[in-house]
Amino acid sequence: xxxxxxxxxxxxxxxxxxxxxxxxxxxxxxxxxxxxxxxxxxxxxxxxxxxxxxxxxxxxxxxxxxxxxxxxxxxxxxxxxxxxxxxxxxxxxxxxxxxxxxxxxxxxxxxxxxxxxxxxxxxxxxxxxxxxxxxxxxxxxxxxxxxxxxxxxxxxxxxxxxxxxxxxxxxxxxxxxxxxxxxxxxxxxxxxxxxxxxxxxxxxxxxxxxxxxxxxxxxxxxxxxxxxxxxxxxxxxxxxxxxxxxxxxxxxxxxxxxxxxxxxxxxxxxxxxxxxxxxxxxxxxxxxxxxxxxxxxxxxxxxxxxxxxxxxxxxxxxxxxxxxxxxxxxxxxxxxxxxxxxxxxxxxxxxxxxxxxxxxxxxxxxxxxxxxxxxxxxxxxxxxxxxxxxxxxxxxxxxxxxxxxxx
Numbered sequence: 001x002x003x004x005x006x007x008x009x010x011x012x013x014x015x016x017x018x019x020x021x022x023x024x025x026x027x028x029x030x031x032x033x034x035x036x037x038x039x040x041x042x043x044x045x046x047x048x049x050x051x052x053x054x055x056x057x058x059x060x061x062x063x064x065x066x067x068x069x070x071x072x073x074x075x076x077x078x079x080x081x082x083x084x085x086x087x088x089x090x091x092x093x094x095x096x097x098x099x100x101x102x103x104x105x106x107x108x109x110x111x112x113x114x115x116x117x118x119x120x121x122x123x124x125x126x127x128x129x130x131x132x133x134x135x136x137x138x139x140x141x142x143x144x145x146x147x148x149x150x151x152x153x154x155x156x157x158x159x160x161x162x163x164x165x166x167x168x169x170x171x172x173x174x175x176x177x178x179x180x181x182x183x184x185x186x187x188x189x190x191x192x193x194x195x196x197x198x199x200x201x202x203x204x205x206x207x208x209x210x211x212x213x214x215x216x217x218x219x220x221x222x223x224x225x226x227x228x229x230x231x232x233x234x235x236x237x238x239x240x241x242x243x244x245x246x247x248x249x250x251x252x253x254x255x256x257x258x259x260x261x262x263x264x265x266x267x268x269x270x271x272x273x274x275x276x277x278x279x280x281x282x283x284x285x286x287x288x289x290x291x292x293x294x295x296x297x298x299x300x301x302x303x304x305x306x307x308x309x310x311x312x313x314x315x316x317x318x319x320x321x322x323x324x325x326x327x328x329x330x331x332x333x334x335x336x337x338x339x340x341x342x343x344x345x346x347x348x349x350x351x352x353x354x355x356x357x358x359x360x361x362x363x364x365x366x367x368x369x370x371x372x373x374x375x376x377x378x379x380x381x382x383x384x385x386x387x388x389x390x391x392x393x394x395x396x397x398x399x400x401x402x403x404x405x406x407x
Contacts, residue, residue: 002102002109002398006391012045012094013390016078017086025381026086029151030079030125031059031159038078039118039163042093046116049101057168058134058144059120059160065100067113070405073173073181073364074099074397075117076356079125082151085383087186091371091390093118095184099398103405112405115178119356125149126156132356134170136363173363180330180404181360184369184397186385188353190376198389199338199346199396200370204286204325205358206255206350209295210318211281213237213302217311219267219275233277234265236311241279243301251297253290255350258283286323286350295320324358330367330404337399341392369397 019041020026020034028034036059043061046053051063061078065071076092093116100114119131126147133139147156160166187193192200217233241260248258259282266276285291295317302315331348338346349370357366371393374384 002099002106002402004098004102004391004394004398008101009094009098009391009394010387012097013087013090015041016090016094020080022083023381024086025084025383026080027083028078028080029082029149030121030123031156031163033162035079036163042078042097042118045097049097050104051100051116054171055163055165055168056171057160057165058131058139058170059163059165060131060135060171061118062135062171063100063116065104065113065115067111069111069113070179071113071115071177072401072404073115073117073178073360074183074401075119076183076185077119077122077131079121079123081123081379083381084379085186085377085381087383087385088188088378089122089185091186091385092184095394095397098394099401102398103402109402109405114401122356125151126159129354129356129359130156132359135173136359137172138359138362173360175363178364180327181357181364181366182330182369182397182401182404183355183357183360183366184371184393185355186373186378186383187370187376188373188378190373191349192347192370192372193374193376195347197345197347198342198372198392199334201331201334201338201346201348202326202351202357202368202370203331203348204323204350205355205361205368206284206286206352207288207291207321207323208354209283209291209320211298212316212318213240213279213281213313214316215240215277215311215313217275217277218273220273222271222273225273230273231310232273233311234274236305236309236313237263237277237279239309240301240305240313243305244298247297247301248294251293253285253287255352256283256285256290256294257352258294284352288323291320291323321354321358324361324366326357326361326367327365330365330400333400333403334367334369334396336403337396340399341396369393369400
């Protein structure tokens with residue numbers, strides 16, 4: 001059986017954490033100098049492992065093995081959220097590389113192998129899953145032309161130039177080459193830790209639906225306008241959000257979540273009644289029927305707010321992705337591996353976060369493995385996982401890949 005080397009695995013992960021080190025985490029935005037250096041370093045590690053590795057025209061790093069038989073694709077992303085954790089994304093990349101090494105080092109596995117993919121911009125600094133969407137052939141040149149860093153304003157085309165990748169072709173998947181895609185990741189929540197479990201087997205990746213709520217009232221003086229005649233857009237928006245929080249628990253699914261991520265008041269001055277208010281709102285679930293039910297409820301609540309309020313409220317759906325179901329046979333392979341290495345310490349569970357696997361699932365049977373996040377923390381520099389859980393997860397992934405390669 002192919003066996004990982006824990007010291008090598010942990011060393012690679014800690015080396016990655018030095019690219020953009022920030023406190024106990026990392027700051028490694030897409031195509032920053034630190035991200036470029038990390039991608040070049042990882043490509044070299046791929047080559048040392050015997051893979052043909054190239055970085056393409058959107059900063060994806062792709063390493064192909066030389067196996068003549070059955071092959072599996074594995075990987076994740078390398079960039080981080082701003083001032084965030086050292087494992088989010090990087091873990092899945094190093095796991096994939098370690099799987100490729102372990103399988104190539106097993107004399108009994110010489111005819112099969114693992115290709116490794118590092119996808120660019122999963123964290124969305126320039127767009128939405130640009131790397132995995134490019135690799136699966138659903139990203140066109142027009143979207144790349146319009147992609148701009150949300151913080152710096154730098155275009156994606158400009159950001160690729162310093163690395164020398166701007167004019168390179170983009171890798172596109174050949175689905176006939178692979179039996180499956182597997183991605184490993186930290187959980188980014190506390191389900192595993194709270195239940196004293198060590199492995200999560202992902203059943204589905206949630207859809208994310210984004211909205212903008214806009215309320216138009218009347219801007220006026222905060223001191224001279226009586227309460228009876230005010231048309232306060234900010235107050236009406238807050239009331240609407242309260243209506244959502246009262247209604248959604250009655251109709252949501254067991255894993256539904258919703259978030260108001262931003263509220264803007266216009267003009268936003270202490271002595272002026274806001275004449276306009278906007279909120280960015282998001283809901284997530286892996287059940288299409290639940291998503292449709294919540295979406296319908298938003299429009300019903302908006303009508304109620306307009307019928308009884310003093311302002312005009314509109315609900316605009318900005319985007320709506322589709323839930324991605326993970327392959328049943330691959331889930332079973334992960335479950336067998338988990339039971340072998342950690343009997344009774346695994347669970348099937350949905351992913352509340354988006355991952356590159358949701359795009360690969362459109363082309364290949366796909367599955368995901370989770371390991372615990374200490375304290376359920378992620379997207380923060382205190383994100384962490386024990387070495388023991390990191391090592392266990394890597395071996396479970398390799399066992400499952402071997403299962404798939406030999407089936």
